[in-house]
Amino acid sequence: MITFPLQQPVAIFLVVLLVILLGPLVFRPLKIPSIVGMIIAGIVIGPYGLNLLERDTSFKIFGEVGILYIMFLAAVEIDMFHLRKSSKKGLIFGLLSFSLPMAAGIFGSHYAFGVGWTTAVLIASMYASHTLISYPVVSKFGLSNVPAAVIAVFGTIVAVLLSLLTLAQVVSVKINGGFDMAELWKLGILMVIYMFVVGYSFPWLTRRVFGHNNDPITQYIFILALVFVASLLAKIIGLEAILGAFYAGLVLNPMIPGRSGLMKNIKFVGNAIFIPYFLIGVGMLINVGVIFKGWGVAWIALNMTGVALSTKWLAAFIASRFFGLDGADRRLMFGLTSGKAAATIAATMIGFQYGLLTEDIMNGAVVMILICCIVSTVITERAGKQIRMRITAEELSHDELVPGEYARQVVAVANPVTSEGIMRLALFMRAPENKNHITALFVRSNDDSRIAQMGRNALQSAVSVADGMDVEIKTIERFDLNVVSGLTNVGHEERATELVIGLHRKSNVVDTFYGAMIEQLLKATNKMILMSRCFIPVDTVSRIIVAVPEKAEFETGFKLWVMRVANLGAQVAARLVFIAYPATAEFIRNVINEGGFEVRHDYRTMDTWDDFILLSSEVEEDDLLIVVAARKGSISYSSDLESLPVFLGRHFTRHNLLVIYPRQY
Incomplete structure (x- = not known):
């Protein structure tokens, strides 16, 4: 007999999968963004809705993974060039995004709700913190590296870090009756050690593992493990796990190119399971019914939402005017920094646990979280579309963005051990917007079945790399007089701009560094020739x-x-x-x-x-x-x-x- 809420793991997971699958089909015709749709679906099926599911351990675990995934993706998708370029602006915006809500929250809460100064500071920290809940929208539109998005992401870390430190001091005051400067110094020293250890050990480990293992599943699991190691270490030293996940993303960023198969796998798993699970779990926390229990909760929720959104908007307005950004950029910054989930939920639960928040204020905070999530997603979606259309129009106006002017590469492969590395090098040397196909070529001059099979395996390895990076590939197995003849002929037929080959490996003492074949090729063609030999990816x-x-x-x-x-x-x-x-x-x-x-x-x-x-x-x-x-x-x-x-x-x-x-x- 089936009873509700469902208890069977299979039934629970089935319902979640159905929500993830059918949710977009239901909410898209209603013009409701998918992120908001997942939260609403969580409200409907959760304990405060139809009570189909309770927020059990699975939602807590997958929800935690989901928010860590969002923070990790935000860091790993940023181009480090953009991050360095916008770091000062991000710091300024982060300080604005923290200080304005804190100032308004402290005085507003004290006089509007009649609470003490300690509780007022706690409520203000809830206003000051925010969660990149709408970041998947930015990722979907390919805007991870636009200045407004980079500034907002950098500012998020500043605001969240300061908010969490404020929360920790509020708890210290409640327990010990005053600030504990020794704890702050201890945390600062541990943070420096943490950043040094993670910053140097993770890249070293990643290069060693990637250099000896090309299996995409192993690489994905390894990266995910590092994210959780960084998150756990952050928790141990007194920080929040989300900060550890973000820092892991920054450290691993150079190891995970945006067009690599590994990045494709990271995005796929996160967007398919972990992030939707997190959003549904957020919805299950929200009890919309408390609004109708009395004007007290409604007034508190309205007040908290107004202060939280208005101060975040003011921070985005001041920063955008100061940085010379337009209205769409301002709205994107506001949209990304107005959502509330992880840190705000933690502050709410801690405040209620220590008796700093009344039940009405806690319920008002939960309603605020819902409204802020909806506003964040809607604003980010609209601003993202505007910026995407602006960028597309600018790209189309440039003469140099003509597909025919892009690289047309012929990549010669013969050994499956080296073909993957040669193909990956060629693909990374192309412009990301290049739509021309790449040609993988295997040339043989005899009927040796072993050589033929090795060459076909090499072609297959090259195809798997191109497929993983979503690049169209054309494979050619050619029988010709010799490799030089086959390569030059195919180069002419494909109108190649360059020929990419593996660097010759000396077979005996009298052999030259380049080998006879490459020396002949240099004489046979005037095209650009690239000869590669990499021992690491x-x-x-x-x-x-x-x-x-x-x-x-x-x-x-x-x-x-x-x-x-x-x-x-x-x-x-x-x-x-x-x-x-x-x-x-x-x-x-x-x-x-x-x-x-x-x-x-x-x-x-x-x-x-x-x-x-x-x-x-x-x-x-x-x-x-x-x-x-x-x-x-x-x-x-x-x-x-x-x-x-x-x-x-x-x-x-x-x-x-x-x-x-x-x-x-």
Whole structure:
């Protein structure tokens, strides 16, 4: 016999899945955002609605995971270039978003509700904190890196951290009768140690694990485990888990490129299960019926909602005017920072537990949370659409955004062990908006079945990488006289802008560093050739060092290779360090700046080729060394480059290496 609320785990999970599945179908025709729909669905099926489900342990666990997931996604989706660029603005906005609600909340609560100053500070901390409950909307519209979103996310951490510290001091005053400065100092020291340990150990562990294991499931579980380790450690030292999840996202951000298969898996699992579970759980906490029990609760809820929303709007208004942002950006900042869930719920429960909040104020706070969540989602959705349309219109007005001008790459593969890394490198060097297909090529010149099968496996590995990054791929298995002939012919047929191949591995003592095949290829085609050898996944490199010969700016393919390198640095969030002659460095800087590439690029001066030999000693195992070479007879070719293969073969046998031969007329 079925009784309500449901107790069977299978029945509970089935109801939740049906809500996640059918919710959008019900609320979309009503123009209700999906996030609000999930919260409303939680109210309906929860203990204060139809009582189909009670908020049991599963909702507490999945709900906690959901809010951690939102904070982690917010951090890992941000481009670190944008974050550094907007960090000061985010700090200012965070202080505004905290101080204005705190000031209004303290005095307003004291005089409006007649509560003591300690309770007034607690209520004000509820106004000051907020949750990125509408962040999935930003992610859906691809606005994670617009200035308004980055400023709002950074400001969230500032406001939440200060609110939680305020909450901790309120509890200390209630228990001990005064502030405990020793505890604050202790927490500050533990925070510094925490940031140092997580900030240095997580990237090191990730590079080691990713370097030895390419299985997407293993990588996903490993990343998720690190998020929970960071969250748990934050809890242990006295912070909230959401701060730990956000910091883990920032630390792991360079390890998880936005177009990688790993990022795709992270978003899929979060948006499919954890985040909806969290939203439904929030709805199940809300008892709308308390509004109708008397004017007291309704007045308190109206007052709290008005103060919370108006002060957050005022903070967004002042910040947007100060930063020169428009109305849509202001509304996006307000929408992201007006939602209330995790920290506000925690403050409400703690306040009621210690007798600081009456039952009417607690019920009013719960109603405030509901209204703020609805307002946050609706405002963010509308502002997100406006900004997305504005960005799209700007993109369409630029001549350079013509699909035919984008990279058309031919990637030669033969070994399934290395094909995945070569394909990933090629994909990260493309512009994210490039819609051209990429060509994976396997060339054979005999009927050896073992070689043929190995080549087909290599093609399959390349396909899996392209599919994981949502890039159309064309595979070609070609029988030709030799690899050089097959590669050059396919390059002409596909109108390729560049050929990407694996760097030759010496098979005997008399073998050259490049090998006979590559030397023939350089003579057979004038297209740009990129030769890669990476011992670790390219998306885990922390720094890209680029050595550029003198007069490289006079080569036909100069701008093309600079754009490819800039794309690579931007998409794997690695710092670019160019070792170049002063005149050449200025041209490189202009290409990157005029192209709008959002990547950090530094320059080391090279006056003679011997300077490169000295500076190259600084290349570490986690770096990627790119050497820009030149064909014989070209403007930038010199006797120094003639000895380059021997130098690379002698000193960089265990380093990640990419050799580029620019396009020639």
